[in-house]
Amino acid sequence: MAKDKGEKGVALKVPKGTRDWQGTDVVLREKVFATITEVFKKHGGVTIDTPVFELKEILTGKYGEDSKLIYDLADQGGEICSLRYDLTVPFARWLAMNPQTQSIKRYHIAKVWRRDNPAILKGRMREFMQCDFDIAGVYDPLLPDAEILKIITEVFANLGFNGKYTVKLNHRKVLDGMFQVCGVPEDKIRAISSAVDKLDKSPWEEVRKEMIEEKGLEPTVADKIGEFVKNEDELKIGAPCAERSKKVLATLQSNADLMANPVAKAGIDELTTLLSYLDIWGCLDFIALDMSLARGLDYYTGVIYEVISEGSAPTKTNGKNVSRAKKVVDADEDRSSDPSVGIGSIAAGGRYDGLVGMFSKKGQIPCVGISFGVDRIFSIIKRRIEDAKTSTDIVRATETDVYIMALGGKGCLTERMQIAKQLWDAGLRAEFSWKVKPKLPQQFKAAENGGVPFAVILGEDELARGEVKIKEMGLPEGHAEKEGILVKREDLVEELKKRLKNTDTTLAGTLAALQV
Amino acid sequence: MAKDKGEKGVALKVPKGTRDWQGTDVVLREKVFATITEVFKKHGGVTIDTPVFELKEILTGKYGEDSKLIYDLADQGGEICSLRYDLTVPFARWLAMNPQTQSIKRYHIAKVWRRDNPAILKGRMREFMQCDFDIAGVYDPLLPDAEILKIITEVFANLGFNGKYTVKLNHRKVLDGMFQVCGVPEDKIRAISSAVDKLDKSPWEEVRKEMIEEKGLEPTVADKIGEFVKNEDELKIGAPCAERSKKVLATLQSNADLMANPVAKAGIDELTTLLSYLDIWGCLDFIALDMSLARGLDYYTGVIYEVISEGSAPTKTNGKNVSRAKKVVDADEDRSSDPSVGIGSIAAGGRYDGLVGMFSKKGQIPCVGISFGVDRIFSIIKRRIEDAKTSTDIVRATETDVYIMALGGKGCLTERMQIAKQLWDAGLRAEFSWKVKPKLPQQFKAAENGGVPFAVILGEDELARGEVKIKEMGLPEGHAEKEGILVKREDLVEELKKRLKNTDTTLAGTLAALQV
Structure with missing residues (x-):
């Protein structure tokens, strides 16, 4: 074809x-x-x-x-x-x-x-x-x-x-009311808003220039906006910010012009309620009220937020x-x-x-x-x-738990398949080599590549006695079980389950293991 | 906009x-x-x-x-x-x-x-x-x-x-070899193969007609194919089929014409090995060797299978x-x-x-x-x-475990939020009404609609004593705990965890609960 x-x-x-x-x-x-x-x-x-x-x-x-x-x-x-x-x-x-x-x-x-x-x-x-x-x-x-x-x-x-990380928080009504108070014409509000939104990347002087030269705003109006959106207190990502947010809110509440604007006042009241709720939940230290956050999309009508890291x-x-x-x-x-x-x-x-x-x-x-x-x-x-x-x-x-290996030249394929079934039936995650007569080093390599924690090794003599060997991978030289331990075939699942540490494979477990 | x-x-x-x-x-x-x-x-x-x-x-x-x-x-x-x-x-x-x-x-x-x-x-x-x-x-x-x-x-x-269910199994090489043995011209093999694939929906007479009238096959060739693909033994979905498959394989192995065709023989030998492996795993009863399975796609080169239910x-x-x-x-x-x-x-x-x-x-x-x-x-x-x-x-x-409710006119919003935090912190899945003063029947309705197993009910008197009520939803009239039990706020998580049955929400658990 x-x-x-x-x-x-x-x-x-x-x-x-x-x-x-x-x-x-x-x-x-x-x-x-x-x-x-x-x-x-x-x-x-x-x-x-x-x-x-x-x-x-x-x-x-x-x-x-x-x-x-x-x-x-x-x-x-x-x-x-x-x-x-x-x-x-x-x-x-x-x-x-x-x-x-x-x-x-x-x-x-x-x-x-x-x-x-x-x-x-x-x-x-x-x-x-x-x-x-x-x-x-x-x-x-x-x-x-x-x-x-x-x-x-x-x-x-x-x-x-x-x-x-820090959550930056603002409110569209506060922004809109503030722009009205500063004298921004209604048809320029969205354009000025998106200029403000650049304050996280650009200094105030640049944003001011954009407002005046590109967006045609009166310099006096731009300067009034500047008083609101320039943060005296630089935001430090990850630092507790409850006090900072309360200060920003108090500044807004004490501004008579803003509080006289019904749109701004509605927004400030909503932020006040919101912060009180967040206080109950003890998460205020992660949330920074920030007048320079504006967000690009048109469809927002109330609180807006952005997480920075x-x-x-x-x-x-x-x-x-x-x-x-x-x-x-x-x-x-x-x-x-x-x-x-x-x-x-x-x-x-x-x-x-x-x-x-x-x-x-x-x-x-x-x-x-x-x-x-x-x-x-x-x-x-x-x-x-x-x-x-x-x-x-x-x-x-x-997430394989066990690699089943053959020792010796005959390959023990049937027995490896029987053991695999025994483990799968018990809910364990098990693999074995798809070679009839695999070489031992290749089997170990496959287990190591997969980070598989345990090997079950089948030798003809042990199988004749009804036994198999469990070997924990990666044990240091001199460890008591370095060479593995022999168990009865019928006890294999139980012995493996005992040894399979309840490894926490969740992200929290992973991060805890890293101690980060 | x-x-x-x-x-x-x-x-x-x-x-x-x-x-x-x-x-x-x-x-x-x-x-x-x-x-x-x-x-x-x-x-x-x-x-x-x-x-x-x-x-x-x-x-x-x-x-x-x-x-x-x-x-x-x-x-x-x-x-x-x-x-x-x-x-x-x-x-x-x-x-x-x-x-x-x-x-x-x-x-x-x-x-x-x-x-x-x-x-x-x-x-x-x-x-x-x-x-x-x-x-x-x-x-x-x-x-x-x-x-x-x-x-x-x-x-x-x-x-x-x-x-x-039953897994229908066949092998492209057996099919191709069989078509050769029957005398199907090389350029008609794929077309004849897809006609055979319709045998699960159409009777042999129709398929034979299609082969002869639409695909231009000699009637004698079609009849030879019929001998291979018509199953004497109707396949019953879900019925154990190990014996049936072994019989089909034995029939193929005993066919001198097929075994003399190198392509067919290779396929039959592979199926023999495959069935021996599946026998070790005890899953032969689910797998039916079926000569009428052909599969549409061109790119298959070996075993093919299809699960029917x-x-x-x-x-x-x-x-x-x-x-x-x-x-x-x-x-x-x-x-x-x-x-x-x-x-x-x-x-x-x-x-x-x-x-x-x-x-x-x-x-x-x-x-x-x-x-x-x-x-x-x-x-x-x-x-x-x-x-x-x-x-x-x-x-x-x-998967919500608990619905937190307020009893009485004041709404206990702060306390509901505090309890929610307590439960979330402990890893429990909890919801509460986003009304400052919700009505009790509405809260019960929300919990019932979500199938939430437990309610935590906050009353002012109980809160004053540092207590809350745990109520298991849907208990029958007359049950000892029908009206709920009072627990100390600090014991709430422990008491809930004790009561939250280790419900198995996996599909296996669901099916087991259905006893199907």
């Missing part, structure tokens, strides 16, 4: 901006997902799986300029479809389609696609995973918002990030750097179209009360949510493990 | 042939995946995640006529890509790209897409999940093949299918039938383009030694694998649970 294709030389590569996930990378990534999923379930989360493509018109008009980055499917007859750009719009479409569901806590861990200029060195891919938790429904104010922030702190605690330093994946230090920012990065994983940002979200109403005449469903940039989080954790690791690999590619 | 879109009425639907997965469906499906994954890991499997789209030329020339069913991405500049059609070709591409990997046992559970005519009533979707396990590498003959078949029997045992009867999903009884086959179904899930077929696979070589000049890597039709398997299990279920729901949408 296409046998000759090989000779013709098909391009052997994955599409630009995509990658294969394999080996310990995929094992570690699944541990990250499992850790995050467990937190979601602790808070009553349920998952919804939507198709990877949607009708094109569902996505139309939701992403502003970034709509050009949407992947379309070819028109092969029938409906016109596009690959999803994020998990939020499909969720809003689902809510509008399922009006019987008036409230839900849903999580979704899945791929999204963006025809962005890929920058693999910077971890910007065209295919990447998002990990979203959203709460939809009408509740008393700020309670779901507070729980989302609590979830964020639990996720990062369980991922071993305590002391290494110091850990985004270079790490190797398949021989290539996929992440980089926050400081090596270049101009290109500013055009990052990924709302959830900007520079140094590893999660982001906010309240969006209007999105579902864009699909349904019947009514709005208010929503609040968070999107974790799991690929970037993965890179940070991977680097930490690489930095900390000793001679043994902490993350194994397989 | 697009606010007015709602008024204009965007079509609120998912693309044709796709669906959202939600509620208990997605929970049950994930349990099925977890069950299958655990078997894969028991046999040393590792996963590889490939991009959902590949360069179009990677897929070209691999699927014959079905290539027209491939979804292409629009040409928006740059590479021309297509959504993957199965998980096998991307795996072969990966092997060719990673020549350092000379052997691997890989599993992959992921979506594939086919622009087929969707038939939701028949469970034929354009987006569906596949669940593949493949072994690549050079080993002694039939050992990996035997392990794949062992894995199939373990998967179906763990999914509760014992007595309800009686369970594919109608079941409801979102109010629609998505599966149907094997007997309501219509002409349309014969054109099914899904090689892994034909009618009544719930898994299929075989040995394909030539596919990797289509991508790489450097060399072949022989492979053998299995693809589980998990959407169909899901439908069968779902129906079984629906048929068996009593008044209580066996599959819950959430």
Whole structure:
């Protein structure tokens, strides 16, 4: 058939901006997902799986300029479809389609696609995973918002990030009211807001210049904004920030102009309630109220937040750097179209009360949510493990417990297969060589390559006596059981289970083993 | 922005042939995946995640006529890509790209897409999940093949299918040799092979007619084929078939014409070895050697197998039938383009030694694998649970352990939040109402809707004494603890953990609870 294709030389590569996930990378990534999923379930989360493509018109008009980055499917007859750009719009479409569901806590861990200029060195891919938790429904104010922030702190605690991340928090109403108080014309508010959002990367002077020269703002208005958004107190990532946030809030509350603006006052009151809830949950030290946070997306209507971490330093994946230090920012990065994983940002979200109403005449469903940039989080954790690791690999590619080996020239294939069945039936994870007469060194090598902790060795003499040998791999010279111990075949499962340490293969267990 | 879109009425639907997965469906499906994954890991499997789209030329020339069913991405500049059609070709591409990997046992559970005519009533979707396990590498003959078949029997045992499924087994070399012996011209072998493959749905007379009238075979040749492929002994799905298979093998071995054909003899010898291995593993009763199994795909070169089940009867999903009884086959179904899930077929696979070589000049890597039709398997299990279920729901949408409630008018919000933190910190899954002053009946309703097993009820008087009430939901009238029991706040976690039965939420546990 296409046998000759090989000779013709098909391009052997994955599409630009995509990658294969394999080996310990995929094992570690699944541990990250499992850790995050467990937190979601602790808070009553349920998952919804939507198709990877949607009708094109569902996505139309939701992403502003970034709509050009949407992947379309070819028109092969029938409906016109596009690959999803994020998990939020499909969720809003689902809510509008399922009006019987008036409230839900849903999580979704899945791929999204963006025809962005890929920058693999910077971890910007065209295919990447998002990990979203959203709460939809009408509740008393700020309670779901507070729980989302609590979830964020639990996720990062369980991922071993305590002391290494900070949640920046702001409120769209405070920003909008502040812009009104400063005298920003209504039609310039979104443009000025996105200029403010650059303060994490650019000094105030540059942002001020952009506001005046590019966005046409009066210098006096820009200077008024500056008074609000310039932080005297530099934000130190990972440092406890409860006091800092309370100070920022007190400053807002004591500003008579702001408090006289009904929009700003509503936002400040909401932040006050929110911080009081977060105080009950003891997570204020992770959450920094920050007037310079604005977030790019148009659809936010209330609280907004973004998680920043110091850990985004270079790490190797398949021989290539996929992440980089926050400081090596270049101009290109500013055009990052990924709302959830900007520079140094590893999660982001906010309240969006209007999105579902864009699909349904019947009514709005208010929503609040968070999107974790799991690929970037993965890179940070991977680097930490690489930095900390000793001679043994902490993350194994397989989870095999036992390798069954033959000693001697006859190969004992039938007996190896019988023992494999005995172990599988008992729920143990076991492998053996698919050679009729395998060589002992090759069998040991296979077990070592897989990091398999135990070998069961079959010798003809021992088998004749109904015995097999259990050998723990990697024991030091001189250890009492270095040469292995003989057990009866019928006792094998029990003896192995006794020895198979209850190894904690969760991410928490891995991080604990690293003592990081 | 697009606010007015709602008024204009965007079509609120998912693309044709796709669906959202939600509620208990997605929970049950994930349990099925977890069950299958655990078997894969028991046999040393590792996963590889490939991009959902590949360069179009990677897929070209691999699927014959079905290539027209491939979804292409629009040409928006740059590479021309297509959504993957199965998980096998991307795996072969990966092997060719990673020549350092000379052997691997890989599993992959992921979506594939086919622009087929969707038939939701028949469970034929354009987006569906596949669940593949493949072994690549050079080993002694039939050992990996035997392990794949062992894995199939373990998967179906763990999914509760014992007595309800049969693996049909054949060998391409036996078929090809048999066709040669019967006198089928070399250029007609594939066409005749696919006619034979219809014997599970059509009587021999129809298949014979097709061979003669459509494929132009001599009637005498067709009759010779008939002698081989007509089973005297009708295959009863789920019935022990070890003796039947041994009889079929003995018939082949005693056929002098076949044994004189080197191709057929090689296949028969391989089947003999394979059955001897399966005998050691005690799984021969699930595997029926069947000369009428031919399989559609061209790339198979050795053993082929297909799992059939009686369970594919109608079941409801979102109010629609998505599966149907094997007997309501219509002409349309014969054109099914899904090689892994034909009618009544719930898994299929075989040995394909030539596919990797289509991508790489450097060399072949022989492979053998299995693809589980998990959407169909899901439908069968779902129906079984629906048929068996009593008044209580066996599959819950959430996994919440505890619902924290306020008794009385003040709402005890702070205390509810404090208790929630206490439980979350202890790893328990807890929810509470996001109302400042929720009504008790509404709180009970929320807990009942979620199937939450325990309530913690906060009353002002009890709180003043440092106590809270634990109430197990759904206890019958007259039960000693029907009204709940009071515990000290500091003992709450311990008391809850004691009461939270170690409910087995795995699929095996669910099926055991159903006693099915």
